[in-house]
Amino acid sequence: MDGKMFLLAATVAGFSLATTPSQAARGSDGEVKILFWQAVSSMNPYLSGGSKEVYAASIVIEPLAGFDEKGTMFPRLAADIPTKANGGVSADNLSITWKLKDGLKWSDGSDVTAEDIAFTWQYCTAPGGGCAQKAKFDGVSKVEAIDRLTAKITFEKPASYPYGPFVGALSPIIQKAQFKDCLGDKAPQCTAANFGPIGTGPYVVKDFKANDVITFAANPNYRDPQKPAFASVTLKGGGDAASAARAVLETGEYDFAWNTVIEPEVMEAMLKAGKGQIASAFSTTVERIHLNPFAVDSALGAKRSTKEAGPHPALSDPAVRRALSLAIDRDILVEAGYGAGGKATCNVIPSPEAFASTGVDWCLKQDLAAANKLLDDAGWKKGSDGIRAKNGVKLSFLYQTSTNSVRQGTQQLVKEWWKEIGVETELRNIPASVYFGSDPASPDTYKKFYADVEMFASGFETTDPAKFLADFRCDKIPSPADGWQGGNVARFCDPAYDALVAELGSAEGQEKRGAIIRRLNDMLVNSGYILPLVVRGEPSAIAKTLVDAKINPWDTQLWNIESWKRGK
Structure with a gap:
């Protein structure tokens, strides 16, 4: 090939x-x-x-x-x-x-x-x-x-x-x-x-x-x-x-x-000095939000953000996850933070073209009315403070990412959109050297995911995403047992997905592999725990x-x- x-x-x-x-x-x-x-x-x-x-x-x-x-x-x-x-x-x-x-x-x-x-x-x-x-x-x-x-x-x-x-x-x-x-x-x-x-x-x-x-x-x-x-x-x-x-x-x-990655208008001003250029290539890097499927209360101690903590009291509801995604205007995120260096996406696997799905394009158009209706129908009612709650659980989330002006801009926009559907959001940013660090003792790494919501970007370095997709298997979830090194940062877990990954391992030919890869992509996105936002040029x-x-x-x-x- x-x-x-x-x-x-x-x-x-x-x-x-x-x-x-x-x-x-x-x-x-x-x-x-x-x-x-x-x-x-x-x-x-x-x-x-x-x-x-x-x-x-x-x-x-x-x-x-x-x-x-x-x-x-x-x-x-x-x-x-x-x-x-x-x-x-x-x-x-x-x-x-x-x-x-x-x-x-x-x-x-x-x-x-x-x-x-x-x-x-x-x-x-x-x-x-x-x-x-x-x-x-x-x-x-x-x-x-x-x-x-x-x-x-x-x-x-x-x-x-x-x-x-x-x-x-x-x-x-x-x-x-x-x-x-x-x-x-x-x-x-x-x-x-x-x-x-x-x-x-x-x-x-x-x-x-x-x-x-x-x-x-x-x-x-x-x-x-x-x-x-x-x-x-x-x-x-x-x-x-x-x-x-x-x-x-x-x-x-x-x-x-x-x-x-900086705002387009800031970059244009810098380029006028004539000392250099910005080079960018689009491939597989996707800026995305992860919604934690597990409880993250600090009182849980070592169980926090692991399967042993039990399901997240709010984000385990698929209506909440879908509403959070529908509330986001990905085109505005691109316009405000990336310019020509970004493209709106709903895919975890945005390329190569033969592997890119069109089955999850529902997220490309912001729909606040649909998001509000989902939450209404699921029984999440707005209180006097405008924040939705159900059975004593409020839709109030800690949203973390690394320190970066574009990411902080994205956080602010998402916070405002989520407010329009009755969701309260606390924003946190962590220095990149800590957030993406490997210290198993640090509580602030993205793999520990001690928050309800987190955001970062990643992709795969080859033209075949099989190994990248394998990282979303149940047995790849980071935990104290593996020093928080597991690749499944999203904590997504579906035995049917794991079985399909195994099938991909023996599939030959671009057409057959492409069909399986698109199905795996759609399973990840439709789960609602992973919210792709922008395909980033690096x-x-x-x-x-x-x-x-x-x-x-x-x-x-x-x-x-x-x-x-x-x-x-």
Whole structure:
């Protein structure tokens, strides 16, 4: 299947992206400065699923294969992409065999071998480890080193899409020698390894200050002797999206700022300085609201926001959930907060186009009258304060998200719309480094979900959403038992959905897979616990002098940092 068909849109504001035909020698272009307003807390994506950690780690540790800006899979550490045609994928879809490029070195000078691949699987699947990317290895029965350069992955059942494990930045290969004593519950304790992994990528960690700044140096053992062009990388974290964009577009202090989602009129003013551009590509990232199905009263202690807490006293009513969605005007959210960088959606899976459903488009049109009628018919009556209640339970919710001006603007609009249907809303915003952090002791992470309502954005990094959809299974709900690392942040649970996910695992052909994916999408949305709002382009601010920083909707925004160089 040609991945090129999946590229939806790419926009660049300001001027054309610069490219040059020649490649500078390794380290000849000095320093490149990157700004993430969401600060990085770890360099180990297996212990944190946050984009900031995955992106930062991707320039040090790499998978067997990745995706280019057009959605085409290409080999990184692998010699080529295994297929049935070349014998790499078995005829029965029960195994895939990967061969490493010969001569690969870790940054410490030691050989990369298939033992490292097999160990990475052992690391993520070790009991008690709380691996954030465990879903990447769903259905894998074993990973074995056949010889020094060959690793075989065997599946429990035929895998129609065998490119989940070790493909994409979420499941890179880690060095066995460095992490061998970090299995299971010991994983979070390996601070030196988690902050400074030995890798195969273009850069190595020189100094790591958690939630602050990371400095990298060019990897002397990188496989391409001409790359990277920059001798060092400084990745600074903190601040907010507007200040990050300004540091590139107006002051020129930085070369690249990721995730610069700010109001359209603010962005236009910054671009007038002429120091940079905004590049954005649409793919699968959806800003969405989750409604907690479980009770969140703090008196519940460790049971809070888990199945053991019992159903939410108000949000367990499907009429309430449907009304909350109908009250939202998604077009206004796009206009006010995203401009050309957003599109209204009702889908959790908005792309590729072949997988996008039209079965839940009921949410695209705001209908306050219908929302009020739903609540009236369900017995939620307005009190003297205008807030609806039923059996002593008020429709009064705590709505949390990360600190970001666009998200706070969205919160305010939603609060006003919900007020029109008799719902009271308390707004809370949490610094992104905390909200998307991996500290199991923090009460403020989005995975703990200690609120009635929360909002964030995520998507999937490949052109096939099977692994992403698998994260909504019942057994993926975060809990104290897994260190709050489960991928099912929404806490959605439906055995029929789980069965359909299993069916997707063996479905072959785009038409058949597309039909199942659309059904799964509709089950998630029609449950009412997940309210998709906006398909977001992932915008980044890029300095005029930074060449070949190509925005990629299917991988990390640092996916080709080894090819970045300084222009005039």
